[in-house]
Amino acid sequence: MYRLLLILLSVGTLISCASTSTKPIPAISPLELQRGNEQLRLAESYYNDNQPEKALALYQQLAKQGHPRAQGELGLIYDLGALGVKEDNALALFWYKEAAKQNDPQSFVNLASFYREGEFVDKNLDTAVSYYQQAINQQFAMASCELGFLYLDEAEYQDLDKAKHHFQMGADAELVDCYLGLAYLYHFEIKDMPQAFKWYKLAADNDSATAQYDLALMYFNGTGVDKNPKLGHEYLAIAVEQNYPLAVGYLAQIYDFGWGVAENKLAAVELYHKAAELGDADSQVNLGLLYEEGELVPEDINTALQLYTLAADQGHPIALNNIAAIYLRGDKVERDLKIALPLFYQAAAMGNPNALTNLGTMSRLGNGVEQDEKQGFLYYKQAADLGFTPAYFQLGQSYHLGVGTEKNDELALPYLLESTEYDESAAFYIGIIYSKSPSVTPDFDKAISYFEKAYELGRQDAASYLGWIYETKSPAHHDIKKAVYWYQQGLSNSYSCLRLARLYLQGKGVPQNIDKGLALYHEYAKIKKFDIDELLGNLYFFGEVVEQDYQKALFHYEKAVANNQSQAANNLGEMYRLGHGVTQDIHHAISLYEASTEWGGVVSMANLGEIYLNAEGVAVDRDLGMSWLTKAAERGQNDAQYLLGQALIADQQQALGTRWIKKSAEAGNKKAIQYLTEHQ
Numbered sequence: 001m002y003r004l005l006l007i008l009l010s011v012g013t014l015i016s017c018a019s020t021s022t023k024p025i026p027a028i029s030p031l032e033l034q035r036g037n038e039q040l041r042l043a044e045s046y047y048n049d050n051q052p053e054k055a056l057a058l059y060q061q062l063a064k065q066g067h068p069r070a071q072g073e074l075g076l077i078y079d080l081g082a083l084g085v086k087e088d089n090a091l092a093l094f095w096y097k098e099a100a101k102q103n104d105p106q107s108f109v110n111l112a113s114f115y116r117e118g119e120f121v122d123k124n125l126d127t128a129v130s131y132y133q134q135a136i137n138q139q140f141a142m143a144s145c146e147l148g149f150l151y152l153d154e155a156e157y158q159d160l161d162k163a164k165h166h167f168q169m170g171a172d173a174e175l176v177d178c179y180l181g182l183a184y185l186y187h188f189e190i191k192d193m194p195q196a197f198k199w200y201k202l203a204a205d206n207d208s209a210t211a212q213y214d215l216a217l218m219y220f221n222g223t224g225v226d227k228n229p230k231l232g233h234e235y236l237a238i239a240v241e242q243n244y245p246l247a248v249g250y251l252a253q254i255y256d257f258g259w260g261v262a263e264n265k266l267a268a269v270e271l272y273h274k275a276a277e278l279g280d281a282d283s284q285v286n287l288g289l290l291y292e293e294g295e296l297v298p299e300d301i302n303t304a305l306q307l308y309t310l311a312a313d314q315g316h317p318i319a320l321n322n323i324a325a326i327y328l329r330g331d332k333v334e335r336d337l338k339i340a341l342p343l344f345y346q347a348a349a350m351g352n353p354n355a356l357t358n359l360g361t362m363s364r365l366g367n368g369v370e371q372d373e374k375q376g377f378l379y380y381k382q383a384a385d386l387g388f389t390p391a392y393f394q395l396g397q398s399y400h401l402g403v404g405t406e407k408n409d410e411l412a413l414p415y416l417l418e419s420t421e422y423d424e425s426a427a428f429y430i431g432i433i434y435s436k437s438p439s440v441t442p443d444f445d446k447a448i449s450y451f452e453k454a455y456e457l458g459r460q461d462a463a464s465y466l467g468w469i470y471e472t473k474s475p476a477h478h479d480i481k482k483a484v485y486w487y488q489q490g491l492s493n494s495y496s497c498l499r500l501a502r503l504y505l506q507g508k509g510v511p512q513n514i515d516k517g518l519a520l521y522h523e524y525a526k527i528k529k530f531d532i533d534e535l536l537g538n539l540y541f542f543g544e545v546v547e548q549d550y551q552k553a554l555f556h557y558e559k560a561v562a563n564n565q566s567q568a569a570n571n572l573g574e575m576y577r578l579g580h581g582v583t584q585d586i587h588h589a590i591s592l593y594e595a596s597t598e599w600g601g602v603v604s605m606a607n608l609g610e611i612y613l614n615a616e617g618v619a620v621d622r623d624l625g626m627s628w629l630t631k632a633a634e635r636g637q638n639d640a641q642y643l644l645g646q647a648l649i650a651d652q653q654q655a656l657g658t659r660w661i662k663k664s665a666e667a668g669n670k671k672a673i674q675y676l677t678e679h680q
Contacts, residue, residue, distance in 0.1 A: 550581020
């Protein structure tokens with residue numbers, strides 16, 4: 001609570017104390033004051049001789065007799081809970097006020113601290129300023145430092161001129177706290193680094209460990225002074241000798257990461273332990289991470305959690321996030337969202353980008369919270385705006401895929417470009433944007449470069465895209481040998497298997513090898529979980545890659561139909577409907593189409609609709625035909641939409657028919673597009 005105390009009292013549990021009367025205390029005479037001063041020195045000697053009971057009794061006696069300094073010291077005893085008494089803010093406030101009535105300057109300062117911090121009393125900065133000013137009027141220089149910090153730190157009262165004035169008053173009295181105040185003022189507010197250095201050095205040379213640490217950083221970084229690592233280490237060592245927690249923790253990081261020295265992980269761990277024991281929250285987090293991951297120390301999740309908790313109790317946002325992440329994952333402890341979520345929210349409210357990113361992913365996936373892609377996007381945006389590079393990829397991916405926001409490759413690109421050094425998917429998406437995006441000018445040289453980078457980082461499907469570019473996408477880059485090479489690198493991807501299979505079957509870029517091509521078709525079917533016989537039936541039925549062979553198509557389709565494959569049933573129905581490779585049999589075709597529809601086929605619905613409308617080998621049945629076409633059209637089959645539209649127009653339902661034809665045209669149906677062009 002206080003920057004300075006007149007007497008440093010040890011906190012113990014030595015004795016209990018009866019409550020002290022809070023009746024008004026009479027003012028003390030000058031003679032009694034002089035005698036009381038002698039008794040105060042005796043109380044101090046009792047304290048120094050480790051006789052707290054006697055010291056406490058004497059402080060209480062003198063305070064009741066009206067000695068102002070004894071009253072102030074007794075207030076401090078109750079404030080800190082020292083000399084074996086329990087902390088009691090009410091009694092502390094009472095005795096401070098009694099001492100203040102007699103113009104005790106230290107009590108003015110302590111009362112000001114009560115009202116500034118809002119401890120036990122309502123926060124009131126006007127009252128705090130008044131008490132500080134009364135202490136200053138008593139020529140109590142320390143109050144100038146405290147008032148300077150109030151004008152420096154309190155946002156609603158910030159006045160840099162007043163802060164500087166009061167710090168300078170204390171500095172003129174050679175108070176180290178005021179040296180520090182001026183250093184902070186010039187460093188963080190005025191941004192005058194040479195002046196900040198001057199005051200840090202003055203405080204450091206007057207044995208301020210805080211200033212020694214800050215001065216070391218200035219020497220290390222060349223802030224306000226020429227870089228001088230030697231002097232930096234000297235001042236840091238002095239602060240470490242004084243067990244200044246931040247200095248010990250910083251020295252641990254120096255050895256941990258080899259900042260200007262040879263790495264020494266063992267020394268780093270030892271120093272992290274020391275700094276953690278001294279209360280340095282950063283070191284508690286760093287050491288906790290080592291125990292969590294089992295690096296340099298035995299893996300121990302309980303010790304990690306204990307260390308994180310110590311830092312979290314100091315409001316350290318990374319510690320809050322790390323505890324939350326442990327309980328969210330539940331891989332080393334029992335998963336507990338009741339612990340995890342409040343800690344994530346607390347860390348996020350403090351602006352921790354890691355917590356914001358974690359909440360973004362949780363919201364996007366619905367992991368532990370209600371799925372909300374828009375909220376996930378907002379979390380990512382907040383983290384990215386804080387300069388958190390892992391969030392750049394998440395935000396870029398969201399823009400590229402249109403997850404939680406409108407798809408926007410122009411906005412995606414800068415975030416993804418910042419992420420390519422560590423994320424293979426970022427490079428992969430950039431390759432897609434430069435090769436396929438409808439809103440970004442194609443640049444196949446860049447696309448190739450980023451796909452290659454993605455592949456090097458472990459994204460194997462990038463090889464398929466490189467093969468695609470070299471084989472079919474860019475005439476300027478057409479190189480069938482390179483296409484074959486990249487397809488071979490990406491055979492874990494179904495597209496590479498399919499394209500390379502076709503090349504082997506056709507003998508393009510490689511010697512023709514039917515067996516190898518068919519083997520790759522089998523691999524493609526395995527990856528995609530497709531029925532291989534249906535695929536091979538299509539291969540021979542359409543004859544686009546191999547010579548058309550209805551007998552082989554028939555063989556494979558019949559095997560696929562036995563496995564309830566809808567497309568095979570439809571295509572085999574087409575063979576019997578048209579008499580391709582088999583004796584024409586419309587009734588067998590209908591049974592195959594019907595089987596296809598039962599197994600999820602939609603094209604077969606359109607085929608049935610045509611048969612019944614056109615009376616192909618059966619009696620015309622317009623209602624049944626329209627029913628089948630409607631079912632197919634409603635499921636998005638664009639041929640059926642066009643045929644249904646034509647049939648409705650023939651039935652004098654022009655508006656409804658035109659709407660279906662427009663839907664078909666929107667899906668790219670050429671007949672529908674031609675019809676609309678001719679009838680506009």
